[in-house]
Amino acid sequence: MTAAVALLEVGTGEGAAVRAVRVAAIASQHADAVDAEGRFPREAVDAMRAEKLLSIQIPADLGGEGASMTEIAELCSILGQACAASAMVFAMHQIKLSSLVEHGIDSDWHRDFMRRIAREQLLLASATTEGGIGGNLRNSICAINVEGDTCTLEKDATVISYGAHADAILITSRSHAEAASSDQVLTCFLKDQYDIKRTVEWNTLGMRGTCSDGFLFKGKAPAKQILPKPFAEIAAQSMLASSHLLWSGVWYGIAADAVSRAQAFVRAAARKSPGVQPPGALRLAEASSMLQMVKSNVVAGLKAYEEAKLDADRLSSMAFAVAMNNVKIASSEMILPIINHAMLICGIMGYKNGTPYSLGRHLRDAHSAQLMISNDRILGNTSTMLLVHKQDTSLLG
Numbered sequence: 284m285t286a287a288v289a290l291l292e293v294g295t296g297e298g299a300a301v302r303a304v305r306v307a308a309i310a311s312q313h314a315d316a317v318d319a320e321g322r323f324p325r326e327a328v329d330a331m332r333a334e335k336l337l338s339i340q341i342p343a344d345l346g347g348e349g350a351s352m353t354e355i356a357e358l359c360s361i362l363g364q365a366c367a368a369s370a371m372v373f374a375m376h377q378i379k380l381s382s383l384v385e386h387g388i389d390s391d392w393h394r395d396f397m398r399r400i401a402r403e404q405l406l407l408a409s410a411t412t413e414g415g416i417g418g419n420l421r422n423s424i425c426a427i428n429v430e431g432d433t434c435t436l437e438k439d440a441t442v443i444s445y446g447a448h449a450d451a452i453l454i455t456s457r458s459h460a461e462a463a464s465s466d467q468v469l470t471c472f473l474k475d476q477y478d479i480k481r482t483v484e485w486n487t488l489g490m491r492g493t494c495s496d497g498f499l500f501k502g503k504a505p506a507k508q509i510l511p512k513p514f515a516e517i518a519a520q521s522m523l524a525s526s527h528l529l530w531s532g533v534w535y536g537i538a539a540d541a542v543s544r545a546q547a548f549v550r551a552a553a554r555k556s557p558g559v560q561p562p563g564a565l566r567l568a569e570a571s572s573m574l575q576m577v578k579s580n581v582v583a584g585l586k587a588y589e590e591a592k593l594d595a596d597r598l599s600s601m602a603f604a605v606a607m608n609n610v611k612i613a614s615s616e617m618i619l620p621i622i623n624h625a626m627l628i629c630g631i632m633g634y635k636n637g638t639p640y641s642l643g644r645h646l647r648d649a650h651s652a653q654l655m656i657s658n659d660r661i662l663g664n665t666s667t668m669l670l671v672h673k674q675d676t677s678l679l680g
C-alpha cells in the first residue's frame with residue numbers, strides 16, 4: 284500500500300484511493316476506445332457510481348464521506364493515469380459539488396439535493412461557457428427570470444461536458460434581466476427540469492471522451508434551486524480554486540503515466556543490453572525532475588487551499604487568487620514538455636498507437652489544458668492583480 288493510499292484510508296475511512304484504483308483499472312481498459320470513438324466513458328463512470336466516488340466530498344451527515352480537496356486531487360491523478368477523459372469527468376463533477384458543499388450547506392433544498400446525490404450517485408455537469416462570452420466565466424449574457432416561486436433560463440451553452448449524460452447541470456446566468464453582465468447567479472437544474480438541443484459537436488484533438496458538445500439549454504425549476512450566494516463569491520471562494528487544483532490533478536496524472544511508460548521503455552532497453560546505459564536514460568531523469576516540479580506545484584497549491592479554507596479573508600485575497608492562477612498556468616504548460624520528453628525516449632513506439640509505450644492520446648489530451656479557461660485570460664487576470672499585489676517571495680507558504 285502506498286503512503287497516499289494509506290493517507291486516504293485514514294481520511295475517508297473507506298479507502299477512496301483503493302476504490303479509485305479499481306475504477307482506474309476499468310477506465311484504462313476502455314481509454315483507447317473512448318478516445319477513438321469520442322464516446323462517454325460509461326464503464327468508468329458506472330464504476331465510480333458503484334464505488335460511491337461521486338459523493339465522497341459531501342459531508343458525512345448528508346451521506347458522503349467529507350473528503351478534502353487534497354484527497355480528491357489524488358483520485359483525479361489516479362484516474363488521470365488511466366484515462367484522462369474519465370478523470371476529467373470526475374474532476375468536473377467534484378468542482379460542481381464543491382460549490383454545493385461550500386455555498387449550499389445553509390439551504391434546505393441544496394442539502395436535500397446533496398443527500399440525493401449521495402444516495403443515487405447523481406452526476407453533475409457545468410455550463411459557464413456561453414456563445415458571445417467564451418471562457419469569460421465571470422460574465423454572462425443570459426439572465427434568469429424569476430416569477431413567483433419559479434425560475435426559467437435559456438442559455439446558448441457552447442460547451443457542456445457530458446451534458447447529454449448528466450443528471451443535473453449547474454449553470455451561470457445574470458441574476459435578473461436588468462443585471463450587469465458580472466452580476467451572476469448559479470442555478471441547479473435537474474435532468475427532468477431542462478431540455479437541451481445539441482448545437483455544436485465535440486469532435487476534438489483530445490479529451491474526446493468528455494463529450495463536451497454545445498447545447499441550447501432551456502430550463503424551468505423552483506426558484507429555491509438558485510444558490511443563495513452571488514456567483515462572484517462562489518467563483519472566488521470555491522470554484523476557481525477547485526477547478527485549478529482538480530484539473531491540475533488530472534493533468535499531473537496524464538504526465539505521470541507518460542513518464543511511467545518512458546521508464547518502462549528505458550528499463551526494457553536496459554534489460555536487452557545489460558551494462559550499457561540506454562540512450563533515453565538521461566532524458567528520463569530530466570522528465571522525472573520536471574514531473575516532480577509539477578507535483579510540487581500542485582501539492583503547494585493544495586496546501587495553500589486547505590489553509591485558506593479556514594480563513595474567509597485569505598480565501599478571497601489577491602495573494603490566494605494569484606497562487607491558484609499560477610498553479611493552473613504552471614501545470615498546464617509543464618505537462619507538455621514532459622510528455623514530449625517521454626515521446627523522444629520511446630521514439631516510434633511512443634508515436635505509434637496500440638503499443639505499451641503509446642503516447643499520442645496523452646499528448647492530445649494534454650493540449651486541452653492551456654485552453655480550458657485560456658491561459659491568456661488567466662495571465663491577463665493575474666497581471667492586473669500584480670499591478671497592486673506584492674509577489675510572494677517567502678518559502679514558508
Ligand SMILES: Cc1cc2nc3c(=O)[nH]c(=O)nc-3n(C[C@H](O)[C@H](O)[C@H](O)COP(=O)(O)OP(=O)(O)OC[C@H]3O[C@@H](n4cnc5c(N)ncnc54)[C@H](O)[C@@H]3O)c2cc1C
Nearest residue numbers: 409410411412417418442443444490655656657659660663
Ligand atoms: C476538455 C474541456 C472541457 C470543457 N468543459 C466545459 C464545461 O463542462 N462547461 C463549460 O462551461 N465550459 C467547458 N469548457 C470550456 C472552457 O472551460 C473554456 O471556457 C473554453 O474552452 C474557452 O473557449 P475559447 O478558447 O473559444 O474562448 P475564449 O476564452 O474566448 O478565448 C479565445 C481566444 O481568445 C484569447 N483571449 C480571449 N480573451 C482574452 C483575454 N482577456 N486576454 C487574453 N487573451 C484572450 C485567448 O488567447 C483564446 O485563445 C471545456 C473546455 C475543455 C477544453
